[in-house]
Amino acid sequence: MSSIRTFERGGIRVRGDGEQEEPASIVNAFLPNSAVVLLKQHAGAPARCVVRRGEYVREGMIVGRGLGPGSADVHAPVPGVVRDIRVVLLPEGGESEAVVIALEGSFDRLGRRAERYVWNSMGRADILRTVRDRGVVDTEAPGVPLYDLLADRESTDALILNAVESEPYLRTESSLLRERSEQVSDGLAILAKLTEPARLVVAVDELCIEESLRPWAGDARIEIVRLEARYPQDMRKQLLESVLGARKRASSSALVIRPSTAVALHEAIVLAKPVMERYVTVGGGAIKNPAVLKVRIGTPIGDLIEECGGFLGPPARIVLGGPFRGFPVHDLDAPVTKTSSAVLALSEDEVGGARRNPCIRCGRCASVCPEKLEPERLFRLLSNRREAEAEAWGLKDCTLCGACGYICPSRVQLVAAFAVRLRQGISKAMEATR
Amino acid sequence: MQWITALFVFLVSFGAFLGASFLAGVGRRRMRDPDAARLARILPGYDCGVCGRVDCRDYAAALLNDGADPALCLPGGSATAASLRSVLVERGGASGSALKRAVVRCTGTSAAARVSFAYEGYVDCAAAAALYGGPKDCKNGCLGFGSCLRACPLGAIRIEKGCAIVDPRVCTGCGKCLSACPKDLLTLIPIEQRWFVACSAKKPPEERLKDCDTACTACGECARRSVQGEFVLDQDMAHASLVWSESWEDIARACPTGAIKRVGT
Numbered sequence: 001m002s003s004i005r006t007f008e009r010g011g012i013r014v015r016g017d018g019e020q021e022e023p024a025s026i027v028n029a030f031l032p033n034s035a036v037v038l039l040k041q042h043a044g045a046p047a048r049c050v051v052r053r054g055e056y057v058r059e060g061m062i063v064g065r066g067l068g069p070g071s072a073d074v075h076a077p078v079p080g081v082v083r084d085i086r087v088v089l090l091p092e093g094g095e096s097e098a099v100v101i102a103l104e105g106s107f108d109r110l111g112r113r114a115e116r117y118v119w120n121s122m123g124r125a126d127i128l129r130t131v132r133d134r135g136v137v138d139t140e141a142p143g144v145p146l147y148d149l150l151a152d153r154e155s156t157d158a159l160i161l162n163a164v165e166s167e168p169y170l171r172t173e174s175s176l177l178r179e180r181s182e183q184v185s186d187g188l189a190i191l192a193k194l195t196e197p198a199r200l201v202v203a204v205d206e207l208c209i210e211e212s213l214r215p216w217a218g219d220a221r222i223e224i225v226r227l228e229a230r231y232p233q234d235m236r237k238q239l240l241e242s243v244l245g246a247r248k249r250a251s252s253s254a255l256v257i258r259p260s261t262a263v264a265l266h267e268a269i270v271l272a273k274p275v276m277e278r279y280v281t282v283g284g285g286a287i288k289n290p291a292v293l294k295v296r297i298g299t300p301i302g303d304l305i306e307e308c309g310g311f312l313g314p315p316a317r318i319v320l321g322g323p324f325r326g327f328p329v330h331d332l333d334a335p336v337t338k339t340s341s342a343v344l345a346l347s348e349d350e351v352g353g354a355r356r357n358p359c360i361r362c363g364r365c366a367s368v369c370p371e372k373l374e375p376e377r378l379f380r381l382l383s384n385r386r387e388a389e390a391e392a393w394g395l396k397d398c399t400l401c402g403a404c405g406y407i408c409p410s411r412v413q414l415v416a417a418f419a420v421r422l423r424q425g426i427s428k429a430m431e432a433t434r
Numbered sequence: 435m436q437w438i439t440a441l442f443v444f445l446v447s448f449g450a451f452l453g454a455s456f457l458a459g460v461g462r463r464r465m466r467d468p469d470a471a472r473l474a475r476i477l478p479g480y481d482c483g484v485c486g487r488v489d490c491r492d493y494a495a496a497l498l499n500d501g502a503d504p505a506l507c508l509p510g511g512s513a514t515a516a517s518l519r520s521v522l523v524e525r526g527g528a529s530g531s532a533l534k535r536a537v538v539r540c541t542g543t544s545a546a547a548r549v550s551f552a553y554e555g556y557v558d559c560a561a562a563a564a565l566y567g568g569p570k571d572c573k574n575g576c577l578g579f580g581s582c583l584r585a586c587p588l589g590a591i592r593i594e595k596g597c598a599i600v601d602p603r604v605c606t607g608c609g610k611c612l613s614a615c616p617k618d619l620l621t622l623i624p625i626e627q628r629w630f631v632a633c634s635a636k637k638p639p640e641e642r643l644k645d646c647d648t649a650c651t652a653c654g655e656c657a658r659r660s661v662q663g664e665f666v667l668d669q670d671m672a673h674a675s676l677v678w679s680e681s682w683e684d685i686a687r688a689c690p691t692g693a694i695k696r697v698g699t
Contacts, residue, residue: 416556
């Protein structure tokens with residue numbers, strides 16, 4: 001077995017040694033009575049609504065047409081009647097139109113044996129068009145359409161399957177690797193055909209069981225790389241650093257893909273199914289029976305929590321996504337989207353007090369920053385409205401991983417301050433290109 | 435005797451030259467901005483460079499010409515900052531260049547506006563707005579986390595009951611606060627205008643009272659009372675027009691929700 005690799009500097013071991021979230025068996029969630037399908041589930045502009053109120057939509061029918069790069073088609077996850085088209089606020093800020101579909105009528109796919117399409121004979125252009133038409137997006141936020149990732153990548157220096165689970169509670173990807181290994185390896189094979197990578201890497205946790213890796217056993221083309229369970233191992237920059245080395249990180253054109261994205265791709269190509277479902281971890285200390293569910297997109301998170309036995313006690317926070325990079329929600333009607341990896345309900349103990357103190361200049365934030373920045377200095381510059389200097393100190397390299405905020409003994413709100421500034425930069429850049 | 439006369443003429447002309455050059459110097463000093471000298475006198479004169487300028491005179495010039503932040507002098511502390519501000523305010527008011535001043539187009543105090551969740555995050559309006567558009571039900575209201583307050587170089591803005599208010603006596607209409615507000619609530623209005631519509635709600639008028647007691651419901655009461663067109667109703671919102679009249683105050687006080695506000699209150 002090869003040695004365990006990791007990135008150069010910083011990071012946090014959130015879990016103790018030998019401790020790992022066990023991959024769970026995946027359960028199919030109940031169908032939602034009414035699905036709230038957001039028309040913005042991807043990085044770019046919201047899709048344009050192509051259905052009208054009162055219209056009957058079939059399972060998998062297109063309801064939103066993607067507009068331009070970064071935008072993807074959105075499909076009806078359940079058959080039914082369009083009850084409403086309304087504007088909803090998104091937890092990550094901004095707003096989006098949503099199509100509310102009340103479950104009704106018969107299913108075209110559910111409960112029927114799916115025909116399997118042989119993809120080996122399909123050409124590159126064919127596969128790419130299918131990927132676009134089925135609305136496949138990268139399942140990591142912000143959800144870049146897979147078509148955009150693949151279109152200009154005729155060849156790449158590495159294709160990396162990122163099955164690392166470094167945020168606590170999350171086990172969507174590791175569960176998929178164990179339970180849906182055939183689909184994952186099929187998806188990876190399709191991607192390998194499209195991108196012709198020089199290296200084909202499967203990156204897994206250090207404690208990953210051999211059973212999960214069985215589709216690739218004895219395959220000489222594939223390198224299995226075991227990575228230390230150190231947060232933020234799963235973020236693109238750190239993963240490339242661990243797998244390819246720090247020098248090659250910036251210049252690499254590597255394609256990093258999550259197992260859940262590979263499964264979505266497999267379903268789109270082999271089963272000819274648009275993206276209607278997503279695998280979601282439901283967990284946290286306030287959930288009775290944590291589980292990994294296969295959920296129809298648009299299901300309210302309240303339904304998922306109910307299905308997992310409800311709350312143990314009053315939750316202090318409900319988070320969409322991981323505890324580090326997710327967004328808090330205040331509403332159990334918030335729907336599952338193509339990029340929601342988890343729904344966490346955290347108890348008071350897990351959240352900790354919100355008592356904040358001044359910075360004591362201990363420097364722990366700098367010691368855990370994987371990008372080798374000095375969060376304390378950046379925060380001080382930003383608090384004094386010296387944004388240009390903060391940028392000269394490398395603010396733009398911040399990936400908002402949240403390691404500095406986690407380690408800070410004074411609970412200084414470092415990450416939020418950086419996020420505000422970085423997002424302002426993004427929105428300004430977007431305005432400039434318009 | 436001749437040499438005495440020569441000496442006398444020489445001395446007089448030399449004295450005249452010195453006097454003239456002294457007067458010219460005084461004149462030149464007079465020509466320089468007197469406020470710059472005042473600001474320089476307020477500054478401690480250590481020339482330490484903490485403010486990022488070469489010396490105190492340079493900082494004084496920057497305060498006047500480049501709109502530098504008067505709170506940057508560390509040795510001087512808050513007392514110096516306050517003195518610098520007062521000079522800048524006086525200048526803004528006296529010079530007559532400031533024909534406009536900023537107002538916050540929202541009057542949704544914590545008593546009037548309802549909230550849907552408690553925000554415990556980073557105290558910054560942009561950060562709060564990034565989460566579901568902020569805790570208030572009205573997504574176009576003042577968040578009250580003071581981003582404009584921190585952007586104002588004169589300290590003219592205060593937060594009262596969760597809503598920002600601009601002090602019209604201090605504001606010089608420089609407009610720096612305008613871009614600090616993620617909700618785009620600050621706007622410059624003519625200095626003569628005493629009353630303005632302090633609501634920016636974009637929801638349909640009939641839904642606004644659910645979110646906030648002091649919302650403009652586009653009822654049209656002000657427009658009805660405006661004989662000379664002081665207030666007009668446009669796109670489901672009342673607007674103050676630029677017609678001045680004696681009846682401004684009466685019209686404003688007739689607003690059933692109190693959305694028309696006096697500047698600085």
